[in-house]
Amino acid sequence: MGKEKQLTHDQVAAIAALCKAGKANKEIATITGLALRSVQRWAKKTRDAGGADPPLQNKPTGRPRKTTPRTLKVLRRQVDASPRITAPQLKEKNPKLLGHVSVRTVRHRLHDLQFSHHNARKKPLVSIKQKKNRVAFCRKYLQWDVEKWKNVLWSDEATFTVTGNRLGKVYRRPGSDTLDPNFIHGTVKHPDSLMV
Structure with missing residues (x-):
């Protein structure tokens, strides 16, 4: 009901x-x-x-919330400014607003604000110099037409390893030894490889 x-x-x-x-x-x-x-x-x-x-x-039944709408506004503003901040850090940063609530309550309020926790996406680290060079490259060829691009050879590279890099999956019965040779994939720290 x-x-x-x-x-x-x-x-x-x-x-x-x-x-x-x-x-x-x-x-x-x-x-x-x-x-x-x-x-x-x-x-x-x-x-x-x-x-x-x-x-x-x-x-109304139940205990009233210990957090106020003002508290939610502060949380939203701080998480938008610093997405990597954690619930314990938020509690420590705002002792007057969140000193009387638990870290779990802070997480619940973040959930109420439609914030969901995810792993950060992995992207190659690009320096400021590299960013400037990329922008300069794009501007240099911005006005090229299709005929000029037809004279460009597009290539790619791939790395081949001798030991193989497919982990694969295995079927195991409950209680079986996970370190059985049939159920493991041998790895080496620096495999022999060739870039083409």
Whole structure:
């Protein structure tokens, strides 16, 4: 069973007034723009109260959150500025906001903010000089047409190793020895290789 939606005091008063006026639940839902199920629930509470003042809403169950919307804004801003920051670091960096909550709560709030944890993508490390050279290369050949590019020989390179580099997969029964020669793949630190 889902959580009961909390209506404002004005919304409950509007339902009660329309209910006393003899309006049907569907009509009340159309007028107030509220869900029919909510209207049915509060109309029944109004009738059960004998048409007196609008019934009070039940107090929400459970302990209220220890973090505030301001805390979420701070977390969002800091994670956007530094994506590599960890939940313990966030807690340590904001003792006033997060000193009274656990690291697990910080992780939950990050999840609420739609942040998901991933391994950083691996890309070749490029120096500032290399970046400038790449941009210069692109600008140099930016105006070339198809005819000029037809005179360029495109090549690639590949490295071949003598020992082989395919790890492959094996089938093992539960409880079998993982170090059995049939289940291992021998490796060498510096295999003989040839680049072509």
